[in-house]
Amino acid sequence: MRPPNSLNFLFSSGDGDDLMPELPEVETIMKGLKPLVEGKTLQNIKIFDARCLNKACKELTTTLKNRKIIRVSRRGKFLCFSFTDGSHLTTHLGMTGKLLRQLEKKDKKHLKATLVFRENFVLYFVDPRVFGRMRIWSKEEALLPNLGPEPLDPQRVFKVLKSLKTTRPIKTVLLDQQVLAGIGNIYADEALFLARIHPQSSFLEIKAAALRRLSQELPRLLEQAIKNRGTTISDYQTPDAERGDHQHFLKVYGRENLPCYRCGTRISRIIVNGRSSHFCPLCQESFTT
DNA sequence: CCTTAGTCCTGCATGC
């Protein structure tokens, strides 16, 4: 179906703009970048649009020169390049950010920065909607201090949820990166469907059994999506463009008015905390006061 | 502590 290690996919999540790099997508990108950049030296970064820089580091171009990368990793939705001197470069791809090996014609007008490597290759940071950000961290700084733990271990997730006291809607809690890192709108909706919890349920009212279900289903879902190399939602596909496969496994996201795979009821869509939320009104129990 | 609303941005879908 797909040639393994195909370059196109490794450096973007697809050919369309309709992707949201959440944990599984960023994990996939990270795995692709790892063999290319670990051990290599980032010679320079050329900035073409300063809006792609976190406001905490407007002078990234001048401060970052000739640093050797010892490790590429992912933390939540962030990609992290760690240098031998203890500093780091993080990228958040926002909605439409991509790191491309090749710059295609359609991407040229959205080129924000170029990462130039001493080993004679470059990565292009392209981002049409300009939600993505890059930032450099000195070795003295705590890296990404406001992120909650990774949500890949069921026991860890349950521990986090069990100790959390809030009346906010569960959907809002899942999107809060300080609670758990890496969950975005797609996987929040999917996890709540799998755990059969209504997205607007007041967190405090959710029964322990349901939280236990969520703690099991969320990591399982994310691992599955990683195996599927993430979700790509886009209406066309070029012959060579590699895409994730998880969009074929979505149960509720983007399925408003379509029948629930479990019970046949039409999937609903409501706005929770300004974010669209898809759920089955019959399968997903609403916990309220 | 909490919540809501606004901001950023542009491709795409819709409506006249």
Place this chain on the structure above:
DNA sequence: TGCATGCAGGACTAAG
């Protein structure tokens, strides 16, 4: 056909 409008999203900020 072309123009205007609205929508989508994550992270951050300000105000209540």
